[in-house]
Amino acid sequence: MTTTSAADRIAQVLGRPFSVGSLTVPNRIVMAPLTREFSPEGVPGDDVARYYARRAAADVGLVITEGTFVHHPSSGTSDRVPRLWGEAALAGWRGVVSAVHQVGGKIIPQLWHVGSARTEGAGPVRTAPPVGPSGLALDGSPKGVALSITDVDDVIKAFTGAAAAAQELGFDGLELHGAHGYLIDQFLWGRTNRRTDAYGGDLASRVRFAAEVVEAVRAAVAPDFPVFFRLSQWKSGHYEARLADTPAELEAILAPLVEAGVDVFHASTRRYWIPEFEGSDLNLAGWTRKLTGKPSVTVGSVGLDKEFAGPDGRPDRSAVTGISELLNRAERDEFDLVAVGRALLADPEWARKALAGRPGDAEPYDAALLKALY
Secondary structure (H helix, E strand, C coil): CCCCHHHHHHHHCCCCCEECCCEEEEEEEEEECCCCCCCCHCCCHHHHHHHHHHHHCCCCCCCEEEEEECCCCCCCCCCCCCCCCCCCHHHHHHHHHHHHCEEEEECCCEEEHHHHHHHCCCCCCCCCEEEECEEEEECEEECCCCHHHHHHHHHHHHHHHHHHHHHCCCCCCCEEEECCCCHHHHHCCCCCCCCCCCCCHHHHHHHHHHHHHHHHHHHHCCCCCEEEEEECECCEECCCCCCCCCHHHHHHHHHHHHHHHCCEEEEEECCCCCCCCCHHHHHHHHHHHHCCCCEEEEEEECCCCCCCCCCCCCEEEEECCCCCHHHHHCCCCCCEEEEECCCHHCCCCCHHHHCCCCCCCCCCCEEECCCCCC
C-alpha cells in the first residue's frame, strides 16, 4: 500500500493548472485583493510593481490586485488607493502588469466603487458625495445621495471604461468587486437598497444593477477575457449580514449574473471551513459552484488561525496553521481556486512553501510589523 506525502498531496490538489477563457494559470493559488494605500495620488509606482511581482515569482498562480477605483467622482475614499483612470495611473498599472508578466505571473485588477462607504471630503474627488442605491449607510441610516437612473448609467459606464482599460493594459482578466458592502453589494442587500423602481424591491430587482454592470463589462472586453465577480454575505462591520438565507435565494442572485457573463465567482468568507447553509458542509464557494456550474474561488483565513475582523477589534496577530481541511474540500471539487490574503502579506513565499508541502514554515501574520507591505 502506497501513501501520499503531504508535499505530493498538495502538489496534486493545488499544483494543477487551471484555465478559463484566455487565462491559464499553473496552479490553484490566488493572491486575494488587499487594500494597501501605497499609491499616492492613485498612481501605482515601482514599489507596487515589485510587491506583486515578488509574489508572482514565488509561485502564486494568479494575482488579483487590491481594489482599484473606477472613473466616477464618488467611487473612491482615499488619495492613496490606486485608480484605473488618468494617464499617470494607467502608466503605473502598465508597469505593474509588465513586472508580473516578466516573472511568468498572471494578474487581474479588481474594479471598485465604494458607494455610500465613501467618507465625505476624502479623495480622489473631495467634493463628491457618497452615493448608493438609496442614500443609506450599512447600518441603514441616511448617508449621501441616492443614485438617479442617469447616475446609475454613469456608474455602469465607469465600470466599462475601467474594463476596457484593463484589457488594453495587458491584464489577464478582471474582477468586479460586488462584496463587503460596497456599491454593487449595496444594491443587492435589502438594508441598503430601499428603491421602489426597477433596481429595488424583491431579490430579482435588487440584482439588476449588478447584472447590468456585468453585461456591460462583458460587452466591453473580448469574449475570452475572463470576468470574475466577488460576492459575500458579510459586510464590513456587519459580519452576520446575509444576502441569502437559503440555496434558492442564493441561486436567485447568481443566475442573472451567470446569464450576464460572469466566468468565475470569488466567494468571500471570513473562514473558509464554515458551512454556508444548514444540512450541508459546503461553504459559500461550494454552493456557488454547485448552483451555477461556474468555477469558484474560496477565501477566508487560509493558512491562519484567526479570521480578519476589520478595523474594530481585528486580531493583529495570527498563527500559521496547516491546510489539510482546505485540501479535503478541494479534493471534493468544492471550489476551483484558493485565494490567500494575510498569509501572503506576512510571507511572500507562502505559495512556494505550501506547494512544497511546508505551509507550516510560513511566517505568522503580525499587522504591527507591516514587514510584507512591499
